[in-house]
Amino acid sequence: xxxxxxxxxxxxxxxxxxxxxxxxxxxxxxxxxxxxxxxxxxxxxxxxxxxxxxxxxxxxxxxxxxxxxxxxxxxxxxxxxxxxxxxxxxxxxxxxxxxxxxxxxxxxxxxxxxxxxxxxxxxxx
Numbered sequence: 001x002x003x004x005x006x007x008x009x010x011x012x013x014x015x016x017x018x019x020x021x022x023x024x025x026x027x028x029x030x031x032x033x034x035x036x037x038x039x040x041x042x043x044x045x046x047x048x049x050x051x052x053x054x055x056x057x058x059x060x061x062x063x064x065x066x067x068x069x070x071x072x073x074x075x076x077x078x079x080x081x082x083x084x085x086x087x088x089x090x091x092x093x094x095x096x097x098x099x100x101x102x103x104x105x106x107x108x109x110x111x112x113x114x115x116x117x118x119x120x121x122x123x124x125x
Contacts, residue, residue: 008114013087014122017028018080020096021109023071031071035064041075043085043092043114055090056081061099085116092110 011017019041023032035044045058051057062068075094093111097102 003110004110005110006110008039008092008112010115010117011077011085012080012119013085013116014079014119014124015087016082019075019077019094021040021075022075023073023094023109030100031069033064033069034071034073034096034101035068037062037068037073037088038097038099039073039075039079040095040097041092042095045090047091047093055085082116083124087116089113089115098108 021039023034024030025032038059038061040057040059042051042054044054056077058075058077058081060073062073067074087119091111092114094109096107096109098106
């Protein structure tokens with residue numbers, strides 16, 4: 001996955017969504033073992049905002065398992081994470097902190113816009 005400008009499929013407010021990324025070596029195309037690395041999905045009104053002011057920010061550490069060894073990470077965004085978002089278009093990015101694979105390095109894998117739209121049914125229980 002390169003640093004791409006991508007418009008994500010709209011997210012319904014109050015719904016969950018899994019953000020998936022697959023990482024491969026740029027030259028050999030071989031899977032990169034991302035076990036122990038941390039990934040952030042951050043959504044803001046604008047890229048200039050501080051992370052503490054993000055509309056949504058979730059992170060996950062890739063576990064030491066076959067999925068991570070295949071270069072695949074899934075960042076779970078819960079219904080609670082999106083429940084208070086106001087409908088509209090936001091900036092987002094997907095960042096890879098290479099805590100285990102290359103300590104001290106960081107890479108923005110993807111960035112762009114995402115639209116949050118109101119769900120018709122809002123029941124949570």
